[in-house]
Amino acid sequence: MALMVYNTLARQYEQFVPVEEGKVSIYVCGITPYDHSHIGHARPAVFWDVVRRYLLHKGYKVKLVTNFTDIDDKLINRSRQTRTPIPEIAEKFIQEYLECMDKLGVLRADVYPRASEVIPEIIETVETLIDKGLAYESAGDVYFRAERFPGYGKLSGKKIEDLLPGARVEVSELKESPLDWALWKASAPDEPGWPSPWGKGRPGWHIECSVMVHKHLGPQIDMHGGGTELVFPHHENEVAQAEAVSGVEPYVRYWVHSELLNLEGEKMSKSLGNVIYLSDIVNNHDPMAVRLYLLSAHRRKILDFSDELLRSAEKGWERIRTGYQNAVEFLANPSAQGLRDASKLAEATAQCRKTFFESMDNDFATPGALAAVFDLITAINAHVVPRGETTADPDARQKVAGAYGLLIECLGILGLVPQAELTPVSRGRDISNGLIDILVEIRNTARKQKDYTTADYIRDKMGDLGITLEDTPSGTKVRM
RNA sequence: GGCGACAUGGCCAAGUGGUAAGGCAGGGGUCUGCAAAACCCUUAUCCCCGGUUCGAAUCCGGGUGUCGCCUCCA
Numbered sequence: 001m002a003l004m005v006y007n008t009l010a011r012q013y014e015q016f017v018p019v020e021e022g023k024v025s026i027y028v029c030g031i032t033p034y035d036h037s038h039i040g041h042a043r044p045a046v047f048w049d050v051v052r053r054y055l056l057h058k059g060y061k062v063k064l065v066t067n068f069t070d071i072d073d074k075l076i077n078r079s080r081q082t083r084t085p086i087p088e089i090a091e092k093f094i095q096e097y098l099e100c101m102d103k104l105g106v107l108r109a110d111v112y113p114r115a116s117e118v119i120p121e122i123i124e125t126v127e128t129l130i131d132k133g134l135a136y137e138s139a140g141d142v143y144f145r146a147e148r149f150p151g152y153g154k155l156s157g158k159k160i161e162d163l164l165p166g167a168r169v170e171v172s173e174l175k176e177s178p179l180d181w182a183l184w185k186a187s188a189p190d191e192p193g194w195p196s197p198w199g200k201g202r203p204g205w206h207i208e209c210s211v212m213v214h215k216h217l218g219p220q221i222d223m224h225g226g227g228t229e230l231v232f233p234h235h236e237n238e239v240a241q242a243e244a245v246s247g248v249e250p251y252v253r254y255w256v257h258s259e260l261l262n263l264e265g266e267k268m269s270k271s272l273g274n275v276i277y278l279s280d281i282v283n284n285h286d287p288m289a290v291r292l293y294l295l296s297a298h299r300r301k302i303l304d305f306s307d308e309l310l311r312s313a314e315k316g317w318e319r320i321r322t323g324y325q326n327a328v329e330f331l332a333n334p335s336a337q338g339l340r341d342a343s344k345l346a347e348a349t350a351q352c353r354k355t356f357f358e359s360m361d362n363d364f365a366t367p368g369a370l371a372a373v374f375d376l377i378t379a380i381n382a383h384v385v386p387r388g389e390t391t392a393d394p395d396a397r398q399k400v401a402g403a404y405g406l407l408i409e410c411l412g413i414l415g416l417v418p419q420a421e422l423t424p425v426s427r428g429r430d431i432s433n434g435l436i437d438i439l440v441e442i443r444n445t446a447r448k449q450k451d452y453t454t455a456d457y458i459r460d461k462m463g464d465l466g467i468t469l470e471d472t473p474s475g476t477k478v479r480m
Numbered sequence: 481g482g483c484g485a486c487a488u489g490g491c492c493a494a495g496u497g498g499u500a501a502g503g504c505a506g507g508g509g510u511c512u513g514c515a516a517a518a519c520c521c522u523u524a525u526c527c528c529c530g531g532u533u534c535g536a537a538u539c540c541g542g543g544u545g546u547c548g549c550c551u552c553c554a
Contacts, residue, residue, distance in 0.1 A: 227554035371502035
């Protein structure tokens with residue numbers, strides 16, 4: 001089965017074939033750490049984490065690079081306002097971002113380059129562009145000659161003649177054309193900067209990505225990601241710079257953009273002020289439920305944010321966890337008997353495998369993959385949840401094990417971890433578990449004596465603490 | 481004004497020519513002291529109008545609407 005990817009550059013689905021067999025190089029635009037990350041930032045991060053896990057599952061070696069833009073105008077302003085050094089601000093928000101990513105189960109990238117770390121390479125690249133006649137210096141700034149680059153606009157589908165009249169770009173007499181953009185910006189005496197052939201200055205925004213890609217991944221990479229709002233001008237300019245410098249075309253074989261996360265129908269963005277902070281969400285909700293929510297829409301569809309959607313995902317996540325738990329308990333109990341005809345479970349397992357991988361191969365269609373998982377959960381529950389009836393199928397256990405194995409495989413690819421072990425275990429926790437057992441025992445004694453007042457009191461009070469008790473034919477289950 | 485994406489049940493969301501997945505919410509049942517969980521059943525003809533086809537949510541044309549980009553932005 002071939003992996004198909006919708007490529008922004010080609011505007012169509014294409015079969016994915018890496019440059020080098022067995023290896024995939026990926027670059028994903030990261031954040032500018034001048035403020036708290038918002039929930040929208042988590043969408044591409046989680047999406048790419050799934051892509052990476054899927055490619056690894058397919059046997060590829062994957063190298064993922066994600067940048068941090070730790071020098072730019074927003075950081076300079078922030079630094080002025082708060083009277084805090086830029087590196088301190090950047091470091092703080094980078095750490096916060098990474099902590100949120102950890103909670104969401106996003107595997108760390110192989111490299112997180114920072115703009116400030118590649119200044120020499122940037123200067124070198126800018127010099128090369130000037131030598132090639134594609135860039136020019138102007139009062140300490142250096143600009144890229146957009147119109148000199150053949151094919152400018154190919155990624156975003158824009159034409160130079162369309163861009164010129166409608167250009168909303170600030171008109172600057174320093175530029176030859178409004179379409180030109182800064183590769184290097186002269187810094188005022190009170191602004192941070194690095195020495196360069198054009199005086200003290202700092203890099204323009206677009207150049208860092210081209211340089212980092214070349215440095216860490218080479219002149220041609222397999223996939224490049226980022227939000228759709230970056231297609232123009234950021235990625236368009238990146239292509240121009242990179243191809244102009246290296247002469248290698250295409251710079252990126254598959255451009256894989258993710259749609260935005262909207263709040264009440266509007267793009268979530270710091271400049272619009274309609275922002276939901278990522279840390280708030282991740283700290284107040286089960287991060288795995290948040291992850292499920294983020295994967296509930298295909299990457300090329302706008303995803304809206306609302307409490308209702310998040311709640312819906314939380315319920316869905318609970319369903320997955322319960323099903324997982326049911327399978328684990330069944331397999332852990334040698335005397336457990338399955339229900340119904342176990343061949344149905346085997347059938348459902350095969351169907352899930354087919355649907356899951358077909359969906360993933362279809363441009364990483366996580367919603368379809370999730371649907372397959374939910375179907376598998378239903379099949380497992382139908383077979384495994386104690387209900388009094390049993391089946392005599394001697395292979396039942398093996399079939400449950402097969403379904404369980406696939407469930408783990410799928411959830412692993414999606415990065416959804418149901419294991420309770422994720423939560424830190426401590427001695428305090430051991431004690432509370434012991435106490436819970438004692439309470440359950442007391443309650444069950446009360447139930448046997450038909451003292452339901454006491455039994456319900458215990459259950460209610462424990463429920464208030466977030467501990468759910470469920471009475472089943474095979475005993476009382478504790479869920480937290 | 482230019483470029484692009486999208487429009488499926490109460491909410492969310494799959495589907496890339498073959499007769500509408502899945503989640504949440506709702507209704508009815510089974511199980512249960514009650515509850516919860518779980519299982520079973522149940523709720524759509526896919527924005528509108530034309531066209532192509534034996535057959536279209538899926539392709540083409542024309543509308544309407546929403547969103548994004550053209551300025552910093554995942």
